Amino acid sequence: xxxxxxxxxxxxxxxxxxxxxxxxxxxxxxxxxxxxxxxxxxxxxxxxxxxxxxxxxxxxxxxxxxxxxxxxxxxxxxxxxxxxxxxxxxxxxxxxxxxxxxxxxxxxxxxxxxxxxxxxxxxxxxxxxxxxxxxxxxxxxxxxxxxxxxxxxxxxxxxxxxxxxxxxxxxxxxxxxxxxxxxxxxxxxxxxxxxxxxxxxxxxxxxxxxxxxxxxxxxxxxxxxxxxxxxxxxxxxxxxxxxxxxxxxxxxxxxxxxxxxxxxxxxxxxxxxxxxxxxxxxxxxxxxxxxxxxxxxxxxxxxxxxxxxxxxxxxxxxxxxxxxxxxxxx
Ligand SMILES: O=C(O)/C=C/c1cccc(O)c1O
Ligand SMILES: [Fe+2]
Numbered sequence: 001x002x003x004x005x006x007x008x009x010x011x012x013x014x015x016x017x018x019x020x021x022x023x024x025x026x027x028x029x030x031x032x033x034x035x036x037x038x039x040x041x042x043x044x045x046x047x048x049x050x051x052x053x054x055x056x057x058x059x060x061x062x063x064x065x066x067x068x069x070x071x072x073x074x075x076x077x078x079x080x081x082x083x084x085x086x087x088x089x090x091x092x093x094x095x096x097x098x099x100x101x102x103x104x105x106x107x108x109x110x111x112x113x114x115x116x117x118x119x120x121x122x123x124x125x126x127x128x129x130x131x132x133x134x135x136x137x138x139x140x141x142x143x144x145x146x147x148x149x150x151x152x153x154x155x156x157x158x159x160x161x162x163x164x165x166x167x168x169x170x171x172x173x174x175x176x177x178x179x180x181x182x183x184x185x186x187x188x189x190x191x192x193x194x195x196x197x198x199x200x201x202x203x204x205x206x207x208x209x210x211x212x213x214x215x216x217x218x219x220x221x222x223x224x225x226x227x228x229x230x231x232x233x234x235x236x237x238x239x240x241x242x243x244x245x246x247x248x249x250x251x252x253x254x255x256x257x258x259x260x261x262x263x264x265x266x267x268x269x270x271x272x273x274x275x276x277x278x279x280x281x282x283x284x285x286x287x288x289x290x291x292x293x294x295x296x297x298x299x300x301x302x303x304x305x306x307x308x309x310x311x312x313x314x315x316x317x318x319x320x321x322x323x324x325x326x327x328x329x330x
Contacts, residue, residue, distance in 0.1 A: 001163045004041040005281040005309040006034050007173040007244070007274045010050075010119040011300035012077035012212070017219040019299040030293035030306040031123055037291065037308045038124055043170035045090055046125075046133040047162060047280060048117060049155070049273040050174035051140030053183055056112030058200035064146045065154050065276075067095050068111035068135040073128055077212050079118040080128045087132035090165060094134055097161020103154050111135060116270075120174045140175055140270035141183045142197075148260070149253040151272045155279025163284055173277030175270025177237040177294075177303035180230035182218045183267060215301075223298040230265040232296040237303040240264075240271055244278050244307065245289040264303075278309070286312040 008031075018024055055074045057063070068084075069091040075081025098105045117135055121128045136158065138151060155171075162169045186197050195201075203211065221227045243251050252275050260268050281287050293306040 001166065001284055002041070002168045002314060003162070003171065003281055003284045003311055004037070004043065004314075005171045005173070005277055005287070006038065006124065007277060007305060007307040008034065008120050008123070009176055009302050009304040009306070010116055010174050011302045011304070012079070012115045013216060013219045013300045014119070016077070016216050017223070017299045019297050023295055023297060026293070026295060027304065030291070033291055034306050034308055035124060038170060041168065041170060043168045044132065045087060045165065045167040046131050046170045046172060047094070047136065047158060048120065048133050048172045048174065049136045049138050049276040050113070050116040050120070051270045051273060052116055052137055053114055053141055054197060054200070055114035057137060057139070057142070059142065059186055059198040060200065062139060062142050063106040063137070064139050064150065066106040066108050066111065066137045067091060067098070068108045068113075068137070069095070070109055071111040071113050071117070071135045073113050073118045076114045076208065079115040080122055082128065084113065084117070084121070084133055084135060085129040085131065087134060090132065090167070091134045093165060094158055094161045097164065098154065098157040101157035101160060103157040105154070111137065113137070116174055120172055124172070136276070138273045138276055140272050141267050143185070143187070145257045145269055147253070148255045148272065148275060151275050152249060152252055152279045155276035156283045158276070159280030159283025162280065171277040171280045173274035175273045176264070176268060177240055177271055177305050178233040178264040179267050179302045180265030181267055181301045182215060182229070185266070219299055219301050222301050229301070232298060232303045233263055233265070234294070234296050234303065236263040237294055237296070237305065240274070241292060241294060241305060241307065244274065244309070245292060247282065247287060249275070249279055249282050281309055281311070284311055288312050288315045290315060
């Protein structure tokens, strides 16, 4: 099966609290390269792994992961709202394939998604309805978290199931890398906040605007150095990217929940979406990372990365967006 991968961080602060122009230009170039990579590959199906930020999944029941056969975006932080162009038939086939391979996958027949899913679709494809997609939620913010080995197992099972589809499949992982935005935490939350995290009452427009402004202000404080949030951790982020680049995905099975949180921050678990995507690609055979970009961007509260990868055979056939190979690290 022709396959490809893009990993891309997201941040709702993009365009709202931007870094210096040279950093912005470097991100733009990496994203432009990723778009060219996608255009060269010409996928006819996207499997998109992404987290949620208490817009679609709540503690009334919080699965570790969940595949959607239909999905609607809420339009948080000014992102696009409305239905995603979900390929329901492919979604059901992938769900069956993952379940048949022993992964206890939850399925949603109408998933609510937020900027975690929407931003990569807008940035890479120009909209949420431009390409057939199978959205797969991977919990990256709501503790407790299960072992990372189960995320790798999910990605592997989905990758094997996708290989039976006879489609050109692009796997995308959205999120991370290290970052610690002010996403609420259930443990110790005041009763009113806890109730919201459990029940998921839809916020009024005023409540949503207040919550989003709080995140923008947190980004400004973070960039100004006055904050109690865990700092972005470039050394950990490079370790994560090195692991993917080296094809050493089994290593992630030894990554403990505690270690990931301590090194990667409260939302460092969004890196799980990347792990699932790389495991899916690896299930189709050996792969090569074909481009790699990383910058710590406190203005966006993100260790921000963009990476592309192809099965080694496809790369040898010349299907790569970067003929010169892996660009050097910044
Ligand atoms: O508050 C939210 O919903 C999310 C904030 C955020 C900030 C920075 C990076 C991310 O990945 C986020 O989800
Ligand atoms: Fe996020």
